[in-house]
Amino acid sequence: MALPMLQLALDNKTLADALASTRVLAAEVDVLEAGTILCCSEGMQAVRCLKSLYPDRIVLADIKAADAGTILANMVYDNGADWMTVICCAPIATVETALAAARKCNQAADPAKTLTPLDVQVELTGTWSWEEAEAWRAAGISQVVYHRGRDAQAAGQSWGQEDLDKIRRLAGMGFALSITGGLVVEDLPLFAGIPIKVFIAGRSIRDAADPAAAARAFKAKIAELWS
């Protein structure tokens, strides 16, 4: 089973604040996520600066596209993103057009200079159905983000058996999974044995007394559980 990657969620309100985190953390993680809050605040400048500073890191634009798949996909890829998100309730046409834009960019790219193929992830925040999941798979989606929402967490919802059952079922359908939502290193054993592609952590790393050590603790626990 491949070792899950570690993604740093930059849900900062300003680019300067995000860069204060990446300065000490970019070397410790595999994926840098321009979070929804950061994209909303700073726009594509955030994505552009992350790729300029860290060309050897996967940059994810968590824009949660709900429409205008072609335009938004081309926008984030033109600005240096490797991956982007589409929200789970988006029309299937949005999923399809975003994915088509990614594939078109990939065909035009020089494989020798490609860090990772551009790709689209469906973000499972809020309500979605298994029928929709089948439709994403049929459309060619290979990555989904399983999200325990920030507001749901604040409302007291924790990781539970239902989450784990859904995550296993999604993995069984062939989806590579990113796991997110207030994740702390102590949560990782819950997912042992499941082929997770990416664990996403934000505040539990960024706000730690020693952020780099917190990131290394995640990587060490991942290596221990998935090696």
Added chain:
Amino acid sequence: MALPMLQLALDNKTLADALASTRVLAAEVDVLEAGTILCCSEGMQAVRCLKSLYPDRIVLADIKAADAGTILANMVYDNGADWMTVICCAPIATVETALAAARKCNQAADPAKTLTPLDVQVELTGTWSWEEAEAWRAAGISQVVYHRGRDAQAAGQSWGQEDLDKIRRLAGMGFALSITGGLVVEDLPLFAGIPIKVFIAGRSIRDAADPAAAARAFKAKIAELWS
């Protein structure tokens, strides 16, 4: 029945391009929408500049929030937005926290200087259910955006009886409705007799040979049908 307002959707890729439209159109419309594409590209700068230039127009930040309701609501209101959108599949906690942030800002505001109370609209792009609609109403949501998606349009979906039935049922539940999705002036009679709050038009006005005349044609047809 109150006269529906006209909202200009600024789904431009750059702020400069959006301002080229508002220069000739701001005086002709009631609401200026910083569209999802524009917010994604330029971030809150787009919202800030629109409110700076047009303080007597309602500014809507179409960010389609799916999580982090408090942070995103405070962000858009701090930057001058009057209204914001939450995506229909967002957890109810996101709807509630965004609305609570709006109300808190309203309580702190000077009514004499208030153009319109800050508010949250639920954006009906993609899949949603009547149970969710009941939950939004129960949470205090009074505005929804009925959206025929851009990608759905491109895939050939037109305004149909099903749209109109849903719009009437939402109005019957007490929601004020904004109607959007490739709307052209010829579509307006379809909605006659329904208490629509806002019609949203973008490219059909912005890309017209005479944009101001196109906006006036919308206003004239609205006045003819709803007076």
